[in-house]
Amino acid sequence: MKITPEILDQHNVTPEEYERIKQLMGREPNLTELGIFSVMWSEHCSYKSSKVHLRRLPTEGECLVQGPGENAGIVDIGDGWCAAFKIESHNHPSFIEPYQGAATGVGGILRDIFTMGARPIAAMNSLRFGPIRDEEIDDSREQTSSRSVARNRRIMAGVVKGLGDYGNAFGVPTVGGEVAFADCYSLNPLVNAFALGLVRREHIFYGKAEGIGNSVIYVGAKTGRDGIHGATMASAEFDEAAMEKRPTVQVGDPFSEKLLLEACLEAMRAGAIVGIQDMGAAGLTSSSCEMGARAGTGLEIDLDLVPQREAAMTAYEMLLSESQERMLIVAKRGHDRQLMEIFHRWDLDAVVIGQVIAEQRLRVFHKGEVVADIPNKALTDEAPRYDRPRRPFAVSTEDVTPKIEAAVSKLKSQIGDESQVFTEILRRLVASPNLASKRWVYRQYDHMVRTNTVVPPGSDAAALRVKETRRSLAMSLDCNGRYCHLNPREGAKLAVAEAARNVVCGGARPLAITNCLNFASPERPEVMWAFSETIDGIAEACRALGTPVTGGNVSFYNETDGEGVYPTPVIGMLGLIEDARHTTTQWFKEAGDVILLLGLTRNDLGASELLSLMMGAAGEAGGAVPRLDLEAEKAIQKVCLEAIQAGLVRSAHDCSDGGLAAALAESCFSSYGREAIGARIDLSEHAKLSGIDESTALLFGESPSRIISSLKPEHVPEVKNIARRAGVVCAVIGEAGGNELSVACDSKPLIEVAVASLEEAWRNALSSYLDRPA
């Protein structure tokens, strides 16, 4: 078949790219070969628009065993154990088909972990949806509000069920993550799946096709026609015809995946495997050429031998299928039979479909003919790289204080005195979808299977014990899309800082990050500029905090009908708790404990949850983002961790979305096995040290680098000493106890509320939106 401009267009291949293909091939490609190029050179697989920027990320560190470029990053966690972890997006398929899109996102990330030889022990996810409350829809826009609220709820319910059903059946606990809402995610929901596994350092496996003549073995589920062009679909923006792309979404089978996991780990332990790779995006094609490229070898495969689920599949279909739960293995010489016996024991297909060859090519046979013959490097290292045009936009420097004060005054005229107003604001804040309890979500996830979960969802960081050791791992996913939208570089820094602060509050030393960079179309210069700024922001914060980047994922084209998402760089931070006894949660523990606040509050109301609450959709994103001083951040984290490790801290909680008031409320709320507990707070000393006198900013401003901690009264002097030595401001702000949360400053009452009623508003909010018909 002659390759026409129409065919190129269907494959999302530009005329320039086609010229390059011909040059690399030394001839015209056939249709199958063009199909292969189109997926391997898609944004999703090639990172062609992001690679020039990703180079600027710090990827070296003491604990790092495997940085970017493999299926997952790996860090050393001591005692001979390593943690493999990664986050990946499944945004596009989750919009088209929420349940399967999200489910297969989990499947893909789990395979990335166990191909490295690691048994997955934890999953998390970071989710973004459009508003699920009627009042948050901007009526000036075309869609009718009820329609989009109903759709957003349906997408969310489907995604959560998909994530849960897959992880639950597979048997990995889903231990945390984040869920946030904003209008820009209505037609572009974000579904980022994270997984972490454990592996002995000497048992790590890589995706390398080494050893000329070694057998290439296909294992797992059969190949069908599902998911053809999935990677290409995820490399373009959507329009009203997006739903026609539903067939490009794959269908997940967690049961097969579970069998595949057990069989792969068994085969690895048996020493039968040289290299192994998941058939994820671009399936058979990407796994074969990437394994060859990494090892400097080539692969020859015969499609007639591939287990097939459907009749009469063409070479094109088989090579581009994204059927799930499949792996490609290069067997150790002489171990073919042993390997196949292991897979057959688990009732899985395992078939030799080819061999490793010396020529660095991907050569594919079908019905006795060569149907594709391409140099590996042309598909991988030689893929296009674009330094796309960037155009800076003005970052917001607006002072939103007057706007907010005006809204607060208005409330005063309706409600009464100041403390009643602030109390009402706090009640509305904790019941807003962004801040409300996410129990509706995580209740649908098995977060306990494997009996390692020592801190379940709900605290700053989830924590899992490593059974064989005295250690635990803490992990957190964080990003504030509003911040990143208003100031991409500072927003990215804030995300890294918050993720690190969260694991520190959990009692862990931050080790390394993985990231999932969700952006709109890279072909828009503003988006590309934001992306570049984001990279620099992440790089700066990671360098300052000593947490290298182990890998991650870039998702562009999160854009529908010309409207894109906020830049949303989700940071997945892994921390190590050397002694599991230092595992800490955010909840106040006992009446009489003294509450300390580390850090300073500035007038940081810009981009805050309060602003969104007071201004509605119109005020959703405005103002200057909070100022972050990385040195101060580092110092405060050091103080908190040192105090925890000295056994002085009973609770630690990061102040972020919703400010100090929301954080205090969260520390009061009940948690498993512990009743809610009140607190009497006096912010006078803290306000004086901070030099701040605006009550609104004091309560609801989102200054970073602040940690609320509670401790026994006798430990206060010691913690104050630790803070003083590090030059960190530390003030006693109150005492835990009673049934009320009361906050005052300079003898003026600011908040007075029964914790139980506040908690009820917080706990039931999500279900009140999601469990009723829209």
Next chain:
Amino acid sequence: MKFGVVIFPGSNCDHDAYHVVSKVIGQPVNFIWHKEQEINDYDAIILPGGFSYGDYLRTGAIARFSPIMKAIKDFARDGGIILGICNGFQILCEAGLLPGALMRNRSLKYVCEHVNIRVERADTPFTSGYQRGQVLSIPIAHGEGNYFCDEATMAELESQNRIIFRYCDSGGAVTIESNPNGSLNNIAGITNREGNVLGMMPHPERASESALGCKDGRSLFLSLAESLREMIKLRA
């Protein structure tokens, strides 16, 4: 004394059960592959939680045809102690070793959280370490835990005191609000007529260590070990 933990394809609480028996109560335990035909020298068998055969068709419906199930039935007939947790309970019902069925939760959603259950009998091999009426906090994690049976069966279960655990509130009251899945009569666990086979939806293996925040489930395994010790002594 030896415990066996059966691995069906799709079992995923097998390691957790193994861990509790070997590490928490310190008793010998082996895995048993579902394709095995015989169970030799075991004193108690645990059918663990998970999604055997993906829970496709119906929970436990395919697992009951696994080769091991014939041996399990013989073992039960001969008075062997069998504990089915979650998916294990579902398999026992499908296999006819326990009456009734587990339907989809009333909410139609999977639910994972700690619930309270009341110990209805403390004179069984599984519960001798508890007090009758004691309230335990034990997690559930299932989409199909809604126990159902016909009226005659229910009358039998009640009159023969075969309901071992019921969902309740923290004070021990059996209420509609404390029923997490819609189970008839708040049933969380039942035994067979002979009392040697227990099926329960809550996961005691997830609540057996203080590191996990709750130890209420540990006594179940300790009770089992104690009962087995007695039985072995009697046999000798």
